[in-house]
Amino acid sequence: MNERHEPGGPIQQNESPEPTLGLPIERADAMLPENLLRGDEVILLLIKPSLWYIVLACLGTLSLIVGAAVLLIMLHSLFEVGAFRPREVIAGAAVMIAIRLGWQCLEWYSRTYVLTDHRVIRIRGVIRVQIFEASLVQIQHTELLLSLRERVCRLGTIAFATAGSAFPEAYWLMVHRPLAVHRRILQAIHKAQRSSGGG
DSSP: OEEEEOTTSOOOOSSOOOTTSSSOGGGHHHHSOTTOSOTTOOEEEEEOOOTHHHHHTTHHHHHHHHHHHHHHHHHHHHHOOSSOOHHHHHHHHHHHHHHHHHHHHHHHHHOEEEEESSEEEEEEOSSSOEEEEEEGGGEEEEEEEOOHHHHHTTEEEEEEEETTOSSOOEEEEEEESHHHHHHHHHHHHHHHHHHHTTO
């Protein structure tokens, strides 16, 4: 399921943003690279992916590890294939799962999403930090993506595409309260684009 919005369209303004949306702005200094923000910028939202991201983002790999372990144990039990014990297979699978989850924890820690009154920013990267930033007035459209696993956990992903791009260039992955976050982004985009047009 996905929902796409053109920033130039009408936005309902009768609901004010909820003050508890996202993380406390006071944490921005500790979470953001130095000199990322301009002196006149105001942070509207400071967000990290849900902790569910740690499990959901590597669910395929975890399923593969568990499936391979179960298959090896079944082959050994039924046909005595392989010179190993089921306990060794389980231990090996547990180590691989721990390593994969550990890396995903680092991925989660490295991700921060910021909405200011001028820009949308996405920071990610464990070894090499990547920063995507786009002026609000340049954003052509946004998409709210709600996969099955995200809906089960009440999460959503928000995609951003700038003018001249046919496809999304950046994503805010698996955020809490995606409808409220998306609505807040649209309000900021609409206000910035209206101001840039001479309003």
